[in-house]
Every structure is written in structure tokens, then in C-alpha cells.
Amino acid sequence: MKRARGVLFDLDGTLVDSPSVILAAFHDACAPYGAVPLPADARGLIGKPLDTILPLLIPRGDETVWEAAKALFRESFARRSRAAASTLVFPGVRELLTDLSEEGARIAVVTSKITRSAHELLESTGLDRHPDLVIGHDLATRGKPAPDPALLAADSLGLRPEECVVVGDSPDDVTMAVDAGMTAIGVDWGVADAEALFSAGALLVAGSVLELAGHLHDPALQTATKATR
Structure with a gap:
């Protein structure tokens, strides 16, 4: 594979350590409707659109309830992520994004968040100066795992x-990349482990930001991770 000219990053669980904040916001959104405690597999829903998640977390709700819960989630997540902003960025991510930019790579953030929420999180964590583009769930005809967001970004x-x-921490990120005709590199510090990412079609899985940097600088030579499946 030739060195990539564009790198499309997922946001939650890939660039920022936000899953715990997301789970807390899920709780805040569901509590008024008696849908707590959250199910044990709630973490596995991270990375999917709220329109998919909330009917699963509040199965006795309806469109009115889910829309209200969506507003509660977004308010809670914004408040909690601002409070934790200084600690959310994974170590090494800022340096990686800076290096890629200086080397001429085009950088996009492709997320299941709506675009406004993604910009707010990037701004609060100080990552907003790095991406050339932010594609949220609301800008694509279909969200992840469909290829539409990645194709729109490209x-x-x-x-x-x-x-x-495409760099992401969930099988949906990988499926999106594969169906878009792009190379997928998984990261195992988010919501899915290496086995799940490889099963979805990831070419490589990084266990650290340093390892990810190595893959991105020379993916064709970094085959050891794939060989360990």
C-alpha cells in the first residue's frame, strides 16, 4: 500500500478517551425514564448514532421520549466533556496529528456525533486546529457502518x-472503511479489541499511538500485527 494522502480518524475512543463520559451521559439521558442501570453491553453501543442507541436503552419509549433523551444526552456530554477536557486526549495524539499535518497529510474526523457536537469536543480538547474537515452523522446520507461518511470525507x-x-476503535469504523474501498487500521484502546477489529476487516491493529504512527508512516512494511491474528 502506498503512503496515505488522507487519514480519516474516528473521534470517541480513538482520539479522545471519552467512553466513560459517554456512558455517564447515557445514564443521565435514561434516568428520567427509569431505564437505569444501563445494560452491561451499553459500552458496545458507543460509536453508533443516538437514533440507534436510545431506542435500545429506552425500549419502552417513543419518538418524543427519544428526542428528549437525545437532548439530555447532548447537554450532559457537553458539560461533562468540558469539565474533563484537559484529560481526555490520549497521550501522543496531539503529536501524531501535528506530525501528519506537517508532512502534508490531509486529516479528517469522521464521527457518529452530529457535526456541531464533534466541533465542540474538538474545541474543548484543543484538537480543533488539526483536522482539515469534520464529517458528522448529520452530513452523510447514511452513517457508519455505511461507507457514505468516509466517501464524503475523501x-x-x-x-x-x-x-x-481510516483509523478507528470500532468494527463500524472498519466496515465503513472496507466498504468505501479504503484501508482500515484499528486501535485497541477504545471500545473493541483486536480480534473484533480484525474480524471486521482491519488490515492492522495498533496497540499504542506510537505503533499507530509507525503504521501510518509506512503501512506497507508494518505487517507484523496482521500476522498475529
Whole structure:
């Protein structure tokens, strides 16, 4: 594989350590409707759109309830993430994004958040100066795991799909990449482990930001991780 001209990063669980904040916001959104404690597998829902998650967490609700819960979630997440902003960015992420930018790579954030919420999180954590583009769930015809968000990002950056790499922590990120004709690199510090990411089609899985940097700088030579499946 040639060195990627574009790198499309997931946000939650990939660039920022937000799953615990998300779970707390899920609790705040569900509590008024008696849908707590959260199910044991709630963490596995992270990375999916709220329109998919909330009917699963509040199964006795209806559209009115889910819309109200969505507003509660967004308010809670914004408040909690601002309070924890100084600790949310994974170690090494700022340096990686800076290096990629200085080397001329185009950077996009492709997330299941709505675009406004993604910008708010990037701004509160100080990562907003790095991406050339932010694609939220609301900008694509279909969200992850459909390829639409990744294809929209590539087109907006003026790149072909085969010139892009997707980096993410969930099988939905990987499926999106594969179906878009892009290389997928998983990271195992988010919501899914290496086995799940490889099963979804990841070419490589990084166990640290340093390892991810190595893959991104020379993916064609970094085959050891794949060989350990």
C-alpha cells in the first residue's frame, strides 16, 4: 500500500478517551425514564448514532421520549466533556496529528456525533486546529457502518478512496472503511479489541499511538500485527 494522502480518524475512543463520559451521559439521558442501570453491553453501543442507541436503552419509549433523551444526552456530554477536557486526549495524539499535518497529510474526523457536537469536543480538547474537515452523522446520507461518511470525507478533501486510511476503535469504523474501498487500521484502546477489529476487516491493529504512527508512516512494511491474528 502506498503512503496515505488522507487519514480519516474516528473521534470517541480513538482520539479522545471519552467512553466513560459517554456512558455517564447515557445514564443521565435514561434516568428520567427509569431505564437505569444501563445494560452491561451499553459500552458496545458507543460509536453508533443516538437514533440507534436510545431506542435500545429506552425500549419502552417513543419518538418524543427519544428526542428528549437525545437532548439530555447532548447537554450532559457537553458539560461533562468540558469539565474533563484537559484529560481526555490520549497521550501522543496531539503529536501524531501535528506530525501528519506537517508532512502534508490531509486529516479528517469522521464521527457518529452530529457535526456541531464533534466541533465542540474538538474545541474543548484543543484538537480543533488539526483536522482539515469534520464529517458528522448529520452530513452523510447514511452513517457508519455505511461507507457514505468516509466517501464524503475523501471527496471533500479532493482524494480518491484508495488514497485514504481510516483509523478507528470500532468494527463500524472498519466496515465503513472496507466498504468505501479504503484501508482500515484499528486501535485497541477504545471500545473493541483486536480480534473484533480484525474480524471486521482491519488490515492492522495498533496497540499504542506510537505503533499507530509507525503504521501510518509506512503501512506497507508494518505487517507484523496482521500476522498475529
